[in-house]
Amino acid sequence: MTTTSKLIHGYEVVIGFETHTQLATQSKIFSRAPTAFGAEPNTQACAVDLALPGTLPVMNREAVACAIKLGLALGSHIAPVSIFARKNYFYPDLPKGYQISQFEIPVVQGGEVEFFLGDEKKTVRLVRAHLEEDAGKSLHEDFIGQSGIDLNRAGTPLLEIVTEPDMRSSEEAVAYAKELHKIVTWIGICDGNMQEGSFRCDANVSVRKPGQPLGTRREIKNLNSFKFMQQAIDYEIRWQIEQIEDGHAIQQATVLFDPDTGETRAMRTKEDAADYRYFPDPDLPPLHISERWVQEERALMAELPRAMAARFVADYSLPEYDATTLTQSKAMAAYFEAVAKACSQPKLASNWIMGEVSRRLNMAEIGMEQVPVSAAQLAALIARIADGTISNNAAKQVFDALWNGESADVDAVIESKGLKQMNDTGALEKIVDEVIAANADNVAQFRAGKDKAFNALVGQIMKASKGKANPQQVNELLRARLAG
Incomplete structure (x- = not known):
């Protein structure tokens, strides 16, 4: 684990995460009821989900396969035998009065998630990831003073991914959550839709003086946006420090974040494991996972982000930061590799994708899958920068034209807009001599x-050439003339 603690008013922040990842299966974890989002209430809940007398759960094999894939992706131990337990609590949206989960022996044990926070590499250790069923949903109609229960989600398969308390700031927590989100969507076990509840994070937050035992934690439930996640954690940190400074003890509790007020509020006192009275579920036998099954899933998995990033470093001589950034999604990684192979300029390709391409995607609020400039077009543009045909400034004008669909041909845009750099040494020498003669003071x-005077002369030359002079040639010629 790598951790750099940033003290806030003399306190160290300690954060752990529990993430509920909805698995991308067609049916529920213990029944054949569908899992599609958005159906009319209670139309996707069968007799098993409703806990009608005489029904028995049957394990969904694909949900287990998803757990195996996650374990392989995170370097975890995949338990050859794991146990399902009953987690007992009473709530209107829990038909059985208990949730089928895993407790003492989870299916995925240990592992880690690596990511960058700025230029600093971080590692968060995992405790476990266990299979469980989701509960239903309470619907509150305040304007008529009634509540209802929608059991469509009841029985939806989840993997709950639990970390060690390794994070030390809200920024680090969000970076971890984004990396985990990338991994589960990359390997195809979750669609990652946070608005629909497919990827929900609970943040356990506490504060302490450096060197002291861990403080009392409060759990912020159901954070379904990275923006709100950071706001909620930051507020909770400030609130806990203020409480302690005012002489109050922190009480263990579950809290919710209200994005309208930017504050957390207590929902209930936090239960401990003993309060749930876990015991093995008598209706489900132990889950056996053979080594052969694990190897079959390994063979089917695509190249993982970390492995791909390492290959980008080795094959394309990219910095580790670039390689990690370019493997944020399969689409971005594939786009980079196509551009790099076509133009043989991997670092330039990386710079453009991480810079101008990403900037324009963010402005347009679209993903890499919708980028209007093809890999072949960007490769052709980079090739023209590399061979000196156009300057970086001119390249941005060409990129704009490609993005807006003015033309599909890079060379045609360069020609029509008159963006070709002046590479005629004789013509450029004449301009340099004229600028030197006209700027004796500089x-x-x-x-x-005074080096600033040199830059002023370069600016005059670029102006005289209407921006078409090759900046590298200008610098070389000007220094040669001034040294003479």
């Missing part, structure tokens, strides 16, 4: 050791 200042 020449004298440069020879007196």
Whole structure:
């Protein structure tokens, strides 16, 4: 684990995560009822989900396969035998009065998630990931003073992924959540739709003085946006520090974040494991996973983000930061590799994708899958930068034209807009000589050791050439002339 603690008013922040990942199966974890989002209330709940007398759960094999894939992706131990337990609590949206989950022996044990926070590499250790069923949903109609229960989600398969308390700031927590989100969507076990509840995070937050035992934690439930996640954690940190400074003890509790007020509020006191009276579910035998099954799933998995990033470093000589950023999604990774292979300029390709392409995608609020500039077009544009045909500034004008669909041909855009750099040495030497003759003061200042004067001369040359002069050639010619 790598951790750099940032003290806030003399307190160290400690954060752990529990993430409920809805598995991308067609049916529920213990029944054949569908899992599609958005159906009319209670139209996707069968007799098993409703806990009608005489019904028995039957394990969904695909949900287990999803758990195996996650374990492989995170370097975890996949238990050859794991146990399902009954987690007992009473709530209107829980038909059986208990949730089928895993407790003492989960299916996925240990592992880690690596990610970058800025340029710093971080590692968060995992405790476990266990299979369980989701509960239903309470619907509150305040304007008529009634509540209802929608059991469509009851029995939906989840993997609950639990970390060690390794994070030390809200920024680090959000970076971890984004990396985990990337992994589960990359390997195809979750669609990652946070608005629909497919990826829900609970943050356990506490504060302590450096070197002291862990403080009392409060769990912020159901954070379904990265923006609200950071706001909620930051508020909770400030609130806990204020409480302690005012002489109050922190009480273990479950809290909710209200995005309208930007505050957390207590929902209930936090239960401990003993309160749930876990015991093995008598209706479900132990889950056996053979090594052969694990190897079959391994063979079917695509190249993982970490492995792909390492390959980008080795094959394309990219910095580790670039390689990690480019493997944020399969679409971005594939786009980069197509551009790099076509133009043989991997670092330039990386710079453009991480820079101008990403900036325009963010502005347009679209994903890499919808980028209007093809990999072949960007490769052709980068090739023209590399061979000196156009400058970086001109390249941005060409990119704009490609993005807006003005033309599909890079060379045609360069020609029509007159963006080709001046590479004629004779013509450029003439401009340089004219600028030197017309700017005697700047020449004298440069020879007196003032570098700013050199930049002023370069600016005059670029202006005289209407921006078409090759900046590298300008610098070389100007220095040669001034040294003469």
